Amino acid sequence: MKPRMNPFAVAPQIMQAMLDMESKTANSGLDETIRHLVKIRASQINGCAYCIHMHTREARAHGETEERIYLLDGWRESPLYTDRERAALGWTEALTLVAQTRAPDTDYEALKAQFSDEEIVKLTLVITTINAWNRISVGFRSIHPVEAVHAAA
Numbered sequence: 286m287k288p289r290m291n292p293f294a295v296a297p298q299i300m301q302a303m304l305d306m307e308s309k310t311a312n313s314g315l316d317e318t319i320r321h322l323v324k325i326r327a328s329q330i331n332g333c334a335y336c337i338h339m340h341t342r343e344a345r346a347h348g349e350t351e352e353r354i355y356l357l358d359g360w361r362e363s364p365l366y367t368d369r370e371r372a373a374l375g376w377t378e379a380l381t382l383v384a385q386t387r388a389p390d391t392d393y394e395a396l397k398a399q400f401s402d403e404e405i406v407k408l409t410l411v412i413t414t415i416n417a418w419n420r421i422s423v424g425f426r427s428i429h430p431v432e433a434v435h436a437a438a
Contacts (some may be wrong), residue, residue, distance in 0.1 A: 316437055
């Protein structure tokens with residue numbers, strides 16, 4: 286796989302807007318563990334290796350366990366996630382797959398039981414932003430860092 290282009294080099298001003306949005310969501314006060322889980326889960330759904338690589342590393346640096354990262358794709362069947370995390374992950378899946386799910390009331394009701402209205406807006410913007418990053422990275426074939434010894438020929 287070869288990168289198609291570097292959008293930061295081609296259109297730095299508009300890409301700066303994405304970086305600004307990322308900064309705003311990162312500093313919104315929303316729980317960091319939830320932000321990491323949401324970013325990883327959306328990136329898994331979207332098949333974005335670049336973002337999975339980045340956000341699993343960030344989550345580990347923040348103290349997330351390997352086990353919870355490995356089981357994130359099966360979060361519904363694992364007791365390792367809190368009700369609050371489950372509500373956030375359900376909303377993440379609903380919005381990431383919105384063309385299929387139409388953001389069901391059941392997911393929204395679970396969210397309302399765990400988050401304030403302001404937190405729901407913040408979480409929704411985290412989900413929106415990671416989905417945008419996934420589309421940029423997948424669309425332009427961004428390649429995550431690879432140690433030379435592990436790189437495919």
